[in-house]
Amino acid sequence: MTGPAHPSYPIRTERLTLRPVRVEDLDAIHAHRSLPEVALYLPHEPHTREMTADTLRRVIAGEALAEPGDWLDLAVEDPSGRVVGEVLLKRDAAPLTGEVGYAFHPDVHGTGIATEAVTAALDLAFDGFGWHRVIGICDVLNTPSADLMRRVGMRLEGVWRKDGFDKERWHDSLQFAVLAAEWRRTPPPSxxxxxxxxxxxxxxxxxxxxxxxxxxxxxxxxxxxxxxxxxxxxxxxxxxxxxxxxxxxxxxxxxxxxxxxxxxxxxxxxxxxxxxxxxxxxxxxxxxxxxxxxxxxxxxxxxxxxxxxxxxxxxxxxxxxxxxxxxxxxxxx
The missing domain is CATH 3.10.450.50 (Nuclear Transport Factor 2; Chain: A,)
Structure with a gap:
């Protein structure tokens, strides 16, 4: 199975512009990937500049999602053109399935930017790539991430107990998912x-x-x-x-x-x-x-x-x- 066709970039929402990351985004992306509060619930420590550069090289090489395990990393620009975060889509091994991930600078927490950007990425996954199912995974203690996935319409499928070990502790994870047939059809809470x-x-x-x-x-x-x-x-x-x-x-x-x-x-x-x-x-x-x-x-x-x-x-x-x-x-x- 070949990877999904490239959509027409950039993707525009009411406030944001999403497009694949570029080498010249290194400073902007490192600005949030290097922060302890951003890496707190990620499986790695805050990035050094070299780690961020290595990550950029890897995701740029996999931008076409040609192989299972490749990531498409979309830079999220605010109205001023500043890159304030990333939304990532990973191609999984099963046909037409993938995973969504994200990281944003703390400056934009609580502004709705993350919700708007993740919604746009899921639109791309379902309407652009024709995916059938997208999952999202977060540490059980990462309540803002879990709240975001609930907010965009993903449902909690399960709790994984002590499923990973990093940063000197076993951690529990939550898995959320949404199907193409469910996307935008879940009624909002009363x-x-x-x-x-x-x-x-x-x-x-x-x-x-x-x-x-x-x-x-x-x-x-x-x-x-x-x-x-x-x-x-x-x-x-x-x-x-x-x-x-x-x-x-x-x-x-x-x-x-x-x-x-x-x-x-x-x-x-x-x-x-x-x-x-x-x-x-x-x-x-x-x-x-x-x-x-x-x-x-x-x-x-x-x-x-x-x-x-x-x-x-x-x-x-x-x-x-x-x-x-x-x-x-x-x-x-």
């Missing part, structure tokens, strides 16, 4: 679904401890109804029940205590059902942290029941959860 999503994200994100920063759990308290019932199913099947204060107090003490120096809880997968003023959200989540100097991770499930308050806010009226046993990361041999 306002209620978006509000429940936002409340759930605020709840999970509040249980974050960064080195040297105190935790107050105010965000979690804001999305918990004052009369919320909170239950935990223990490993032996017994159920502990408590109220909001009984739930938050020990967690606040632990997060601000001397033992736990880093902690993050991330909702990896979730389904939401909204019926009138009530909603049920079933979540699979992962926790990562450093306790007594040793890294640890664990998984669990939560069922959150929401109700709409008089002012339109969605509050958690009940929470049921169970944790899997913790597993300390094991170094590769």
């Amino acid at each position: 306002p209620a679904e978006r509000a429940v999503d936002a409340a759930a994200r605020a709840f999970f994100a509040s249980f974050t401890r960064r080195p040297g920063e105190p935790v107050d759990l105010a965000a979690a308290r804001r999305v918990l109804a004052p009369d919320a019932v909170i239950e935990r199913v223990a490993a032996d099947g017994t159920v502990d029940r408590g109220d909001v204060d009984a739930f938050l107090a020990p967690r606040l003490a632990l997060l601000n205590g001397p033992s736990l120096t880093e902690f993050r809880e991330v909702e990896a997968a979730a389904t939401t059902l909204v019926a009138g003023p009530r909603a049920v959200r079933t979540s699979q989540y992962v926790t990562y942290g450093v306790r007594d100097g040793e890294p640890f991770s664990a998984w669990g499930r939560k069922v959150l029941q929401f109700r709409a308050s008089a002012d339109g806010a969605w509050l958690i009226e009940s929470l049921l959860w169970t944790d899997e046993p913790e597993r300390a990361p094991v170094a590769a041999v």
Whole structure:
């Protein structure tokens, strides 16, 4: 099977121009590939200039997507002509299938530029190349990347547990995908679904401890109804029940205590059902942290029941959860 035919470049969107990277893009692309925050969830360290130059040579050679494994690297130019990021399409071994990837300068995070550029690249994959299926993969902790793929209409297909080892740790991955038959046919979430999503994200994100920063759990308290019932199913099947204060107090003490120096809880997968003023959200989540100097991770499930308050806010009226046993990361041999 030959590679896809070259489209007519550049590709233009409302604000952006996409075209294959060129050797003269080295400085602009190295400006973001060299940043630690850009490389944080990538399988490599921040690029040296030589690494960026090697990457450019490799993707330019594979621009035609003539062979499985080749990457088409599209430079993303903003209205001023500045290259602010890249969107990449990889040809996979199976016919008419591929993978999308992306990297953007932090200057444009939160502007919608990444969403606009990735949407244009998927248009190219399906309408230009005639692909049948495109996947996207990200670290389970990379919530902005996962949110972007959900935003453009890709669906979460699965969680890969400890599927890769880099930067001295085993990591978990999320795989998203979209079919040509689904592209642009997925209805957008309703306002209620978006509000429940936002409340759930605020709840999970509040249980974050960064080195040297105190935790107050105010965000979690804001999305918990004052009369919320909170239950935990223990490993032996017994159920502990408590109220909001009984739930938050020990967690606040632990997060601000001397033992736990880093902690993050991330909702990896979730389904939401909204019926009138009530909603049920079933979540699979992962926790990562450093306790007594040793890294640890664990998984669990939560069922959150929401109700709409008089002012339109969605509050958690009940929470049921169970944790899997913790597993300390094991170094590769």
